[in-house]
Amino acid sequence: MGVPCNCMDVICTISKLCFATLMPTSVDIETTIPSYLTAWRSSELAMAAKQQITRQWWDERRQKFDLFISDAVLLEASGGDPAAAKRRLEVLEGIPVLSPLAAVDEIVLALIDRLSLPDRALTDAAHIAICIVHGIDYLLTWNCTHIANAMFQPIIRGVCDDFDFLTPVICTPDQLMGDENGY
8 A cells, every 4th residue: 555645735746846947037136236235224214124125135035046237237336436336346246247239229219218218217228128138037126216117017018019029027126035935
């Protein structure tokens, strides 16, 4: 007589294994992530919470993903206070840099036009476009004005459809924390 088998447990285990192998794994790190990660703890409650969530994601979740950055992130991270810039660049060290591709410019122009972005948001559109062109699964950011704006998602999806690209999930670190099972 064999060992009794709970078929539901087996099905659940197989489902989790299948999901884990299909789970998107690439994350493009936008500049706000190293900024929140390395900044002095804010006295403003909302900002301090975002910093803590960013640190928690960085410590507990980043290893579950293939991380990428762009030249735009390196350029932005190197600006400002030299000591702060040094800290930002140190945490980005070793993360592969996505190469600029010709299609990025076309998508940037489409995003600026369709989202009615101001000129100062050109780099924000570039972050999205680089992620799209490289087929990155997630764009991680705290920029909820011009990047992780829920009102922009249908428009970004439309741009992706028009150019035959998949749409990345644009989210904040708290949205990419997963659950107790690691999903």
